[in-house]
Amino acid sequence: MAKLTIDDQVIEVPNGTRLFDACRLARGEDLPHFCYHPDLSVAGVCRLCQVEIEGLPKLTIACNTTVRDGMVVRTRSPRVQQAVKQVLEMHLINHPVDCPICDQAGECGLQDQYMDYGLYESEVAKSDKVLKRKAKIIGPHVILDQERCVLCSRCVRFCEEVTGTGELGIYNRGDRAEIDVAPGVELANNYSLNTVDICPVGALTSRDFRFQKRVWLLRSTPGICPGCATGCNVRLDHAGGRIYRLKPRRNDEVNGPWMCDGGRMTYKDVHADERLIQPLHRREGGLAELPWQQARELFYGLVKPGSVAFAVTDPRQSLEELVLFQRLAGRLVGEAQLAGGVAGEGDAPGDSLLLADDRRPNRRALAWLGLLELPPAALAAALAAARGVLLVYGGDPLAHPDIAAAARRLRIVYLGTHRGATAAAAELVVPLCAWAEKDALWVNRQGRVQRGQRAVAPPGLAREDWRVLVDILAHLGDDPGAADLPALRRVVAQRLQLADADALNLLPATGLVPEVPTVPLQSDAPETAANGGS
Amino acid sequence: MSAAACNILSARFGRADGHRLDVYEAEGGYRALRQVLGGMKPAEVVELVKGAGLRGRGGAGFPTGAKWSFVPSAAEDVYFFVNADESEPGTFKDRYLLDYDPHQTIEGAIISAYAVRAKLAFIYIRGEFGWLVDRVERAVTEAYSAGYLGRDILGSGYSLEMIVHKGAGAYICGEETGLINSVTGLKGQPSIKPPFPAVSGFLGRPTIVNNVETVAAVPWIVMHGAQAYRSYGTEKSPGTKLWSVSGPVRNPGVFEIPLGMPFADFFHGQLGGMQDGEEFKACIVGGSSVPVLTAAEIMACTLDYESLQEAGTMLGSGGMIIVPQRADMVELIKVLMHFYWDESCGQCTPCREGTGWLHRIASRLLKGEAVPADLELLEKVCNGMMGLTICPLADAAVMPMRSFLQRFRDEFAARIHETAAPEPVNRWARGE
Numbered sequence: 001m002a003k004l005t006i007d008d009q010v011i012e013v014p015n016g017t018r019l020f021d022a023c024r025l026a027r028g029e030d031l032p033h034f035c036y037h038p039d040l041s042v043a044g045v046c047r048l049c050q051v052e053i054e055g056l057p058k059l060t061i062a063c064n065t066t067v068r069d070g071m072v073v074r075t076r077s078p079r080v081q082q083a084v085k086q087v088l089e090m091h092l093i094n095h096p097v098d099c100p101i102c103d104q105a106g107e108c109g110l111q112d113q114y115m116d117y118g119l120y121e122s123e124v125a126k127s128d129k130v131l132k133r134k135a136k137i138i139g140p141h142v143i144l145d146q147e148r149c150v151l152c153s154r155c156v157r158f159c160e161e162v163t164g165t166g167e168l169g170i171y172n173r174g175d176r177a178e179i180d181v182a183p184g185v186e187l188a189n190n191y192s193l194n195t196v197d198i199c200p201v202g203a204l205t206s207r208d209f210r211f212q213k214r215v216w217l218l219r220s221t222p223g224i225c226p227g228c229a230t231g232c233n234v235r236l237d238h239a240g241g242r243i244y245r246l247k248p249r250r251n252d253e254v255n256g257p258w259m260c261d262g263g264r265m266t267y268k269d270v271h272a273d274e275r276l277i278q279p280l281h282r283r284e285g286g287l288a289e290l291p292w293q294q295a296r297e298l299f300y301g302l303v304k305p306g307s308v309a310f311a312v313t314d315p316r317q318s319l320e321e322l323v324l325f326q327r328l329a330g331r332l333v334g335e336a337q338l339a340g341g342v343a344g345e346g347d348a349p350g351d352s353l354l355l356a357d358d359r360r361p362n363r364r365a366l367a368w369l370g371l372l373e374l375p376p377a378a379l380a381a382a383l384a385a386a387r388g389v390l391l392v393y394g395g396d397p398l399a400h401p402d403i404a405a406a407a408r409r410l411r412i413v414y415l416g417t418h419r420g421a422t423a424a425a426a427e428l429v430v431p432l433c434a435w436a437e438k439d440a441l442w443v444n445r446q447g448r449v450q451r452g453q454r455a456v457a458p459p460g461l462a463r464e465d466w467r468v469l470v471d472i473l474a475h476l477g478d479d480p481g482a483a484d485l486p487a488l489r490r491v492v493a494q495r496l497q498l499a500d501a502d503a504l505n506l507l508p509a510t511g512l513v514p515e516v517p518t519v520p521l522q523s524d525a526p527e528t529a530a531n532g533g534s
Numbered sequence: 535m536s537a538a539a540c541n542i543l544s545a546r547f548g549r550a551d552g553h554r555l556d557v558y559e560a561e562g563g564y565r566a567l568r569q570v571l572g573g574m575k576p577a578e579v580v581e582l583v584k585g586a587g588l589r590g591r592g593g594a595g596f597p598t599g600a601k602w603s604f605v606p607s608a609a610e611d612v613y614f615f616v617n618a619d620e621s622e623p624g625t626f627k628d629r630y631l632l633d634y635d636p637h638q639t640i641e642g643a644i645i646s647a648y649a650v651r652a653k654l655a656f657i658y659i660r661g662e663f664g665w666l667v668d669r670v671e672r673a674v675t676e677a678y679s680a681g682y683l684g685r686d687i688l689g690s691g692y693s694l695e696m697i698v699h700k701g702a703g704a705y706i707c708g709e710e711t712g713l714i715n716s717v718t719g720l721k722g723q724p725s726i727k728p729p730f731p732a733v734s735g736f737l738g739r740p741t742i743v744n745n746v747e748t749v750a751a752v753p754w755i756v757m758h759g760a761q762a763y764r765s766y767g768t769e770k771s772p773g774t775k776l777w778s779v780s781g782p783v784r785n786p787g788v789f790e791i792p793l794g795m796p797f798a799d800f801f802h803g804q805l806g807g808m809q810d811g812e813e814f815k816a817c818i819v820g821g822s823s824v825p826v827l828t829a830a831e832i833m834a835c836t837l838d839y840e841s842l843q844e845a846g847t848m849l850g851s852g853g854m855i856i857v858p859q860r861a862d863m864v865e866l867i868k869v870l871m872h873f874y875w876d877e878s879c880g881q882c883t884p885c886r887e888g889t890g891w892l893h894r895i896a897s898r899l900l901k902g903e904a905v906p907a908d909l910e911l912l913e914k915v916c917n918g919m920m921g922l923t924i925c926p927l928a929d930a931a932v933m934p935m936r937s938f939l940q941r942f943r944d945e946f947a948a949r950i951h952e953t954a955a956p957e958p959v960n961r962w963a964r965g966e
Binding site: 042043044045046047050058059061064082083086087089090091093094123124125127128130150151153170172173174175176177 | 887891919
């Protein structure tokens with residue numbers, strides 16, 4: 001341990017600690033900075049985190065200094081404040097100060113530092129300004145405003161050190177230096193929007209978010225990205241019931257501070273025109289809207305023991321939902337007539353960073369529950385042999401033509417979120433919530449249970465899945481005792497045979513990797529009642 | 535020491551045959567190398583150079599032996615670089631050394647590399663010195679043929695490879711970490727320190743970078759000993775120094791004189807005073823980056839590290855620019871500011887933005903478009919640059935600007951027109 005004095009405060013930190021981090025501890029806030037980023041190499045170029053170290057004649061940048069025992073550091077002395085103010089002014093002299101049309105306004109390092117250290121009148125003659133290129137599209141997701149850039153090189157280092165793709169560079173030198181891509185090169189890696197996140201100013205902005213919303217009007221809700229089995233922790237930024245963007249939320253056990261571009265676009269599905277907003281039932285000429293009360297009556301008329309031939313769910317449903325649906329299916333059909341989804345549906349090659357080949361956010365939960373996905377051919381064969389009602393919860397299995405063909409003679413009841421092939425073929429459609437509209441648990445590929453919170457209300461008359469499922473269970477004479485979410489999660493914990501009944505109600509910030517007794521898959525041991533419930 | 539010229543470094547200057555190996559050998563060349571490899575340990579060479587008090591001649595004046603001793607003793611791969619990027623405006627001494635007497639530098643480089651236990655040495659020559667690259671490459675080839683380079687040099691068991699590397703012509707590649715990055719194939723930009731190159735430099739290994747003139751003095755020190763070297767110069771500035779003198783003096787050029795020589799003696803002696811009709815106004819004594827002195831100030835100085843520092847300037851590289859009375863100091867500073875603006879690598883914000891700002895204000899002054907507040911603004915901009923960057927390029931721009939403003943403020947003030955206002959920029963007219 002090293003004992004040092006920062007701003008007259010004695011603190012003790014482990015040897016080898018970066019002075020920048022020690023200063024954060026002592027001050028309760030970061031030193032001013034643009035180029036330093038804890039997940040990238042040290043560039044030491046913005047020159048803002050200058051501190052005074054006793055015994056050294058010159059000011060020193062804290063980001064490239066390791067603490068020493070007995071160090072005496074000042075971060076707020078007049079000399080430091082003066083230096084920071086002057087360096088900040090250098091950052092601003094060629095900046096266009098076009099905050100009114102800049103998406104970064106409100107979450108901009110330059111604005112923040114100016115409020116803390118600047119507050120002076122501009123002394124730059126207009127003719128002394130260096131003008132650079134504005135609004136240059138450099139990739140499918142990112143737009144570059146060279147004039148706003150402070151050349152902190154974070155984005156360049158990100159593409160060198162994190163993705164290893166190296167699309168960005170600093171071209172030219174002196175005050176002609178500019179971030180850019182080489183001719184013919186696009187910033188098109190899977191993680192390009194992270195450069196927008198780490199850009200401390202408005203030089204790199206998201207083409208998707210650009211001009212959509214002032215950031216101070218956004219509210220943030222923590223969530224879990226549904227884009228793949230990695231389960232990146234995200235922040236959903238929303239206003240007026242609409243999600244405007246997803247930003248990564250740091251979880252060093254899962255995604256660090258990053259997430260992929262595809263994951264960021266998953267919010268669009270939540271607000272898609274294809275969302276189901278009303279219960280629907282088939283009449284002559286197609287699907288017609290009907291009130292919930294009638295839908296409920298129709299549902300119980302169709303879905304009852306003996307009438308249901310087959311039930312299918314999907315690994316995009318949450319852990320609680322899968323537990324409830326499995327229990328529900330147990331009342332209606334045999335274990336062999338329940339599929340956890342269509343095997344391999346939607347999967348695509350991922351990458352070595354975050355994006356998984358497995359594009360389902362909750363497939364690991366299927367394994368825990370012993371729910372088996374069926375390949376399209378197997379599901380088609382099973383459906384072709386069945387007669388009666390096909391109960392589909394989530395997904396869109398009929399998007400597969402073979403399955404659709406096999407299900408032609410079945411009466412389909414669909415509980416879901418989007419108009420797809422399954423909804424179109426259904427006799428009764430029950431509208432439910434998309435991932436961002438519910439408080440739910442997700443099990444990522446590490447077997448980590450993570451909680452996503454409800455960011456926005458569902459559209460129209462769509463209802464929360466677990467309430468609908470509990471309602472159906474109760475109607476079938478099986479009250480799970482899940483009056484609220486904590487109770488529901490105790491039901492889930494019991495189903496997973498977790499030692500602590502409230503383990504899922506008290507998740508650590510980084511999620512929980514519980515010891516779940518291995519449930520033999522049906523394919524491994526067809527005789528055992530793997531999904532018998534608790 | 536006497537004011538007489540000496541020729542530790544400059545014995546073959548101006549001769550048509552000085553660059554040839556046979557000539558160099560006939561005049562005692564490579565004997566120092568034989569002596570070192572014949573029985574001196576690397577640490578003994580380091581001690582010898584420390585004892586001689588040799589200081590880096592590139593500009594910083596750091597003690598050479600001390601720099602060498604920073605290489606960790608257990609280091610396996612050590613690299614040695616000769617810095618021949620000579621690009622400080624007003625400086626043209628290293629090119630004399632390499633042009634007239636390349637073997638002296640090569641021999642010094644081999645001994646220095648041996649002292650720091652390097653197995654690979656580079657001579658980094660600035661891109662504009664195309665003919666020098668040919669000359670030095672030829673000399674290196676000769677040295678290889680003669681067995682002074684390559685495997686098992688002179689049967690000593692010590693092996694050293696030497697590569698002549700041509701830079702692409704950037705001022706900042708003369709800064710040692712910029713130079714190392716340039717050779718590595720990276721953008722020629724200085725690296726943050728720590729780590730220092732002596733611990734982690736080229737390819738992350740211990741690396742020593744020495745100026746040509748520094749290295750060229752090493753064979754003489756080996757042959758004659760530390761005391762003999764100290765018999766030249768002053769106690770804190772031992773030895774001799776090359777001065778490259780430009781400006782309207784009678785005899786401009788490169789001169790070797792002992793450190794500590796009174797400027798007045800040098801000026802009236804070697805330089806022969808000002809040309810007819812010229813009047814001595816100011817002197818930039820150590821390359822364009824050091825503070826300017828008035829003629830009166832420099833006349834009171836002796837030419838060594840301490841005296842010049844006391845006078846408020848620096849010995850620097852020894853690139854002495856004699857400024858005549860007729861020179862326009864505003865125009866001169868504008869030219870200098872253009873240089874630093876053009877050469878700033880652009881990494882550190884204070885330098886990237888500050889050099890450009892200084893240049894643009896100086897340009898407005900010259901055009902008569904400056905306003906009274908601009909003089910204070912110049913000082914303010916300087917304050918926002920000095921000592922706040924990775925390398926000293928920002929300081930190198932600030933020091934002339936501050937000293938020009940301080941000593942020739944009336945010339946600046948005379949350029950200001952009370953009514954002048956900068957024209958507004960119509961950015962849309964640029965098609966943006």
